Amino acid sequence: MKDDIVDLRSDTLSRPTPAMLQAMAQAETGDDCFGEDKTVHALEEHVAGLFGKEAALLMPTGTMSNQVALRVLVDRGNEVICDASHHINFFEAAQTADFSGVSLNPVQTQDGVLDVATIQSSIETRARWSHSYAVPKLVWHENTVNGRGGRVVPLATLQQVRDWTAQQGLATYMDGARVWNASVASGVSLAQYGQTATALSVCFAKGLGAPMGSALVGSRDVITQARRWRKWYGGGLHQSGVVAAAALYALRHHLPLLADDHENARHFALGLMDTGCVDVVVPETNIALFDISRLGIEPGRFVSMADWLGVKLLAWRGQVIRAVFCLNTTRKQTLNATTRIASLIERIAARGGVAGAAAAEGAAANWAGVSTP
Numbered sequence: 001m002k003d004d005i006v007d008l009r010s011d012t013l014s015r016p017t018p019a020m021l022q023a024m025a026q027a028e029t030g031d032d033c034f035g036e037d038k039t040v041h042a043l044e045e046h047v048a049g050l051f052g053k054e055a056a057l058l059m060p061t062g063t064m065s066n067q068v069a070l071r072v073l074v075d076r077g078n079e080v081i082c083d084a085s086h087h088i089n090f091f092e093a094a095q096t097a098d099f100s101g102v103s104l105n106p107v108q109t110q111d112g113v114l115d116v117a118t119i120q121s122s123i124e125t126r127a128r129w130s131h132s133y134a135v136p137k138l139v140w141h142e143n144t145v146n147g148r149g150g151r152v153v154p155l156a157t158l159q160q161v162r163d164w165t166a167q168q169g170l171a172t173y174m175d176g177a178r179v180w181n182a183s184v185a186s187g188v189s190l191a192q193y194g195q196t197a198t199a200l201s202v203c204f205a206k207g208l209g210a211p212m213g214s215a216l217v218g219s220r221d222v223i224t225q226a227r228r229w230r231k232w233y234g235g236g237l238h239q240s241g242v243v244a245a246a247a248l249y250a251l252r253h254h255l256p257l258l259a260d261d262h263e264n265a266r267h268f269a270l271g272l273m274d275t276g277c278v279d280v281v282v283p284e285t286n287i288a289l290f291d292i293s294r295l296g297i298e299p300g301r302f303v304s305m306a307d308w309l310g311v312k313l314l315a316w317r318g319q320v321i322r323a324v325f326c327l328n329t330t331r332k333q334t335l336n337a338t339t340r341i342a343s344l345i346e347r348i349a350a351r352g353g354v355a356g357a358a359a360a361e362g363a364a365a366n367w368a369g370v371s372t373p
């Protein structure tokens, strides 16, 4: 049992399957900087088609995709409205300032969803003191919202924001690293999501299980400009057909499997909720967040105890712990992880706070055969 480690830290830990590796080995490649990689072309056309857009561009990472999109969609000195929890602010604020020279206006929302009223209130003083401010040029969505437990942004909200931004002359963007999960969970098609944004970024290396790769999707004009910035940023790829083949394989074979990940995340979250000792966000997709404030122990300590029990979790922020489900984790492993973590929580809670933690820590360490620090 001790070998049966369930790693729930991130869906980027998903590994390429033997069948995916075989598809990669068989990929026809060419130098994409010469525009000669047929597999890359096939992927870009396929992804553009899925979202009902004219063109797409294979990117090494989602971060580069976001940063290149900013270069194309926003001139220096202007402003992007996002939520404070969004990847662009939480993990990329410095890069954004450094590379693009744009200003983020990170709004604090409960759920990471930007609706028209929230956007309007974030810029309400602009008309009065217009020359004191950056000019808002882009509204940034993230779908699903990672920092809010993989929340799906409602289609109606996206449509209302698109209509409002169109009237105001702003562009809209969707960081759709997990838009696949949003689509599977909500039944909203990728093409419907595509219609709500000027451009989108998608990741193949999260729950879809490709070893790497993202794509920026948009109009032919946006993608032509993006191709230049990608090269500037060092993201011009050569025999990248191997990466494209993995992404194509993932889209064909792994997309429908995301529903299993959602069920697993839900099972785990409900199991923890049943303890009555932690605060749980019931997941809409593959990310379970739970708050351990009431246990009265440090998140780092909780995570290391879970680690000894063979379940790897991520301390997110504050007292919140994250568990992410992807094709790495079977139903059986999910049941196992749920039992282990729920009983860890109960054990800590039963003795109350620090004393409970010490007792649970001793038991977990004993079980794992390690000595406590």
Ligand SMILES: *Cc1c(COP(=O)(O)O)cnc(C)c1O
Binding pocket: 060, 061, 062, 063, 064, 066, 087, 088, 142, 146, 175, 177, 178, 203, 205, 206, 214
């Ligand atoms: C993972 C992620 C990214 C960045 O992807 P990388 O490929 O790791 O650079 C961007 N946005 C969101 C919401 C993500 O979850």
